[in-house]
Amino acid sequence: MAVARMAKLLLISLRDPFLDNDRVMPPMGVMALNSFILGHGYASHIENDFDLENIRKYEDYTHFGISCMTPEKEQAYAVLRAIKERFPQKTVVIGGPHAQHYLDECIARPFDHIVRGDGEHALLEIIRGKAGQQRILNLPVTEEEMNEMPLPYREPAFLNQYSFHFQGVRATTILTAKGCPMACKFCEDARSNVKLYTPENIGGQIADAKKAGYQGVMFFDDIFSLSMKRVHALASEISKHGIYYRCFGHAKSMTEEMAKVLSDSGCLETGFGAESGSQRILDISGKKTTVKQNRLFIETCNKFGIKVKAFIILGLPSEDRETVSETVEFLKFLIGNRFRNKFGKEITNDFDLTIYFPYKGTQIRDSMDRNENKYDLILTQNPDTMSGFYKGKGGKAEVAVRTSKLSGGELEEIQRSLLAEFKPRVIA
Numbered sequence: 001m002a003v004a005r006m007a008k009l010l011l012i013s014l015r016d017p018f019l020d021n022d023r024v025m026p027p028m029g030v031m032a033l034n035s036f037i038l039g040h041g042y043a044s045h046i047e048n049d050f051d052l053e054n055i056r057k058y059e060d061y062t063h064f065g066i067s068c069m070t071p072e073k074e075q076a077y078a079v080l081r082a083i084k085e086r087f088p089q090k091t092v093v094i095g096g097p098h099a100q101h102y103l104d105e106c107i108a109r110p111f112d113h114i115v116r117g118d119g120e121h122a123l124l125e126i127i128r129g130k131a132g133q134q135r136i137l138n139l140p141v142t143e144e145e146m147n148e149m150p151l152p153y154r155e156p157a158f159l160n161q162y163s164f165h166f167q168g169v170r171a172t173t174i175l176t177a178k179g180c181p182m183a184c185k186f187c188e189d190a191r192s193n194v195k196l197y198t199p200e201n202i203g204g205q206i207a208d209a210k211k212a213g214y215q216g217v218m219f220f221d222d223i224f225s226l227s228m229k230r231v232h233a234l235a236s237e238i239s240k241h242g243i244y245y246r247c248f249g250h251a252k253s254m255t256e257e258m259a260k261v262l263s264d265s266g267c268l269e270t271g272f273g274a275e276s277g278s279q280r281i282l283d284i285s286g287k288k289t290t291v292k293q294n295r296l297f298i299e300t301c302n303k304f305g306i307k308v309k310a311f312i313i314l315g316l317p318s319e320d321r322e323t324v325s326e327t328v329e330f331l332k333f334l335i336g337n338r339f340r341n342k343f344g345k346e347i348t349n350d351f352d353l354t355i356y357f358p359y360k361g362t363q364i365r366d367s368m369d370r371n372e373n374k375y376d377l378i379l380t381q382n383p384d385t386m387s388g389f390y391k392g393k394g395g396k397a398e399v400a401v402r403t404s405k406l407s408g409g410e411l412e413e414i415q416r417s418l419l420a421e422f423k424p425r426v427i428a
Contacts, residue, residue, distance in 0.1 A: 102384075166244075224248055315399070
């Protein structure tokens with residue numbers, strides 16, 4: 001056990017060179033892991049700017065944990081090569097969404113361990129030397145355990161490297177839950193196990209964020225406002241801390257009662273997955289919402305001074321000129337509704353417009369891989385050889401699909417034209 005206590009972990013948060021700025025949202029998963037490992041008496045440190053040119057500086061670490069999203073995969077592999085070339089006996093672990101959904105790709109590379117799903121128990125087993133030769137670990141964390149773990153690492157000097165603002169409020173991110181019960185066919189997290197943080201846990205995280213100098217919070221999970229009961233509980237806790245916040249909502253659950261509770265507790269903005277202005281696209285994609293509900297969501301939130309940011313995806317199955325025209329009408333409605341926020345300033349709603357990228361683990365991609373011909377969607381190139389980002393610098397997207405009516409190039413041109421037409425109309 002004395003040898004195990006000498007273990008020293010470097011948690012690596014990868015850079016995102018495809019983004020306009022990758023110092024906006026801090027790496028929440030890595031921050032949670034860091035606190036957990038430190039809480040068990042082991043040395044742990046977060047490296048968010050790994051130096052490939054000076055590997056020697058990391059020689060004191062015995063274990064390296066890489067958290068990887070698929071668009072970061074080439075960077076993860078470069079870090080792995082650099083460590084193994086200089087320190088072949090040191091332990092390198094990969095986890096995160098890429099390890100979950102691209103397991104074969106990770107197995108083909110010399111990672112000592114691959115963690116699928118929750119990382120806390122698996123990483124602790126590895127550091128303690130109890131994982132042995134087991135390469136693939138999947139050790140879920142229960143909701144009760146999740147709430148008993150130390151709060152995520154929010155040391156001010158580290159956290160203040162990241163900067164996110166909404167309506168002039170400087171904010172950082174917090175999760176109120178993990179998982180998502182929805183069944184959207186384009187999402188790799190669809191129907192994943194839902195685990196909720198308690199309001200008390202969230203209150204502790206808000207207090208830590210305020211200590212670090214933040215006046216606002218971006219609640220980053222998808223299910224903040226799926227339940228009125230849950231919203232009441234969260235709003236009651238949030239109100240104690242006197243912050244402004246942004247959260248995600250859902251068109252099926254938003255009511256005037258919910259919007260008022262959100263607004264009264266400090267909510268300035270809510271994002272939601274509108275996906276398309278076409279009912280046909282929504283139905284094919286498994287959204288279980290209607291265009292009418294999406295419009296009512298916007299009207300209801302705006303009535304109580306809450307700004308809406310709609311997330312829209314082009315190139316979903318069966319996209320054609322007609323469905324694009326319906327999305328254009330939806331954007332006109334979204335941006336055309338001016339209102340005053342809590343500070344009395346006239347603003348408009350906002351949107352993001354991306355092109356569907358066929359990640360493994362989504363129902364659409366899985367069906368395509370099985371050659372089921374279930375969807376009007378065709379791969380134009382192998383998406384697994386691409387970077388895999390759906391939103392890059394200036395809103396640019398990587399395009400790997402076409403429909404029977406629209407080519408990949410046409411989807412790119414439609415995205416460019418809609419961004420050029422509607423983004424200038426947004427009043428922040």
